[in-house]
Amino acid sequence: MLFHPLRHGRVIARSSPRATRASVAAKANSARRRMTTRMAAMAMVAAGARMMRVATARREKSMWASAAKRWSLVLALASSGVLAAPVGEVTHLSGTLGVKRADGVSKLLSVKSEVQEGDLLTTEQETYARVKFVDGAEVVLRPGTQLKIENYSYNQTKPESDNVVLSMLKGGLRAVTGLLGKRSRERVMFNTATATIGIRGTHFGALFCQSDCANIPTTTGGPPEDGLHVDVVDGAIVVSNRAGSQIIDAGKFGFVRDPNSPPILTKGGVQVTMPQSISQNQSGGRGIGKNEQTECKP
Numbered sequence: 001m002l003f004h005p006l007r008h009g010r011v012i013a014r015s016s017p018r019a020t021r022a023s024v025a026a027k028a029n030s031a032r033r034r035m036t037t038r039m040a041a042m043a044m045v046a047a048g049a050r051m052m053r054v055a056t057a058r059r060e061k062s063m064w065a066s067a068a069k070r071w072s073l074v075l076a077l078a079s080s081g082v083l084a085a086p087v088g089e090v091t092h093l094s095g096t097l098g099v100k101r102a103d104g105v106s107k108l109l110s111v112k113s114e115v116q117e118g119d120l121l122t123t124e125q126e127t128y129a130r131v132k133f134v135d136g137a138e139v140v141l142r143p144g145t146q147l148k149i150e151n152y153s154y155n156q157t158k159p160e161s162d163n164v165v166l167s168m169l170k171g172g173l174r175a176v177t178g179l180l181g182k183r184s185r186e187r188v189m190f191n192t193a194t195a196t197i198g199i200r201g202t203h204f205g206a207l208f209c210q211s212d213c214a215n216i217p218t219t220t221g222g223p224p225e226d227g228l229h230v231d232v233v234d235g236a237i238v239v240s241n242r243a244g245s246q247i248i249d250a251g252k253f254g255f256v257r258d259p260n261s262p263p264i265l266t267k268g269g270v271q272v273t274m275p276q277s278i279s280q281n282q283s284g285g286r287g288i289g290k291n292e293q294t295e296c297k298p
Helices: 017-080 179-183
Strands: 086-094 097-100 106-109 114-116 120-123 128-133 138-141 146-153 163-176 188-191 196-209 227-241 244-249 253-256 264-266
Touching (some): 086 146, 244 253, 244 264
Antiparallel strands (some): 086 128, 128 138, 138 163, 146 163, 163 196, 188 196, 196 227, 227 253, 253 264
16 A cells, blocks of 8 residues: 555555455455355255155145045945945845855845845855845845846936846746836846846746756646746746747746757746745735745646
């Protein structure tokens, strides 16, 4: 720093060029440090924001994945029958009635047990069971019978959705159709190993013999032949297979030997009867399968 003589009694100091440059450099360095600090802070804020966005995206992805898994589980359970709505109820039972659900779970049923689409119902020996479906239809199963509820779609206000398919794999039954069978009879089918039974506002019986009907009497006195035997109490049924089709009216018997033999009318047939305790409603309503109602005449 240079000193000049007194000017008006004061000493005036003047900075040297070197000192000025050092001061400027110091200020510049300070400014750069502040800028660097500010940029670092901004970078940290930006990094934090990115981390928050990534974390949020991961949480949302996880939530959607969890929701998708839950929905997939619901669909799987529904399709397997776990969440299926009941389509009927056991109203009468004498003996042991088992069910195998669509999901593979097996259990024993009792009176007031619900049945569902996909159920395979099995009666043990000496067991009779009666099931009432949501549209009022009723089915009584004989001992040693297997019945699968393939489909039972009924909505009181949507006739267009009506669809019933029941498969009798073995044994015998009596059936009385309900509201669905009255308004959409062409959409009600009973499958058997030898033929399909279509209904026309019907009360009918069916028995499938496979060398296991020796103790069941017929109207002709001898044991029934192997094959499908049917009888009609009210209305009519249409029995069909690849070999032909036959309408069987009330009071008549029918027989189908095998899938390659046409359904035929017979002069006599099997009396598919049920015990009084199973066939009659406790309230005195309609009976299903009592002797006086099911003995069709030749």
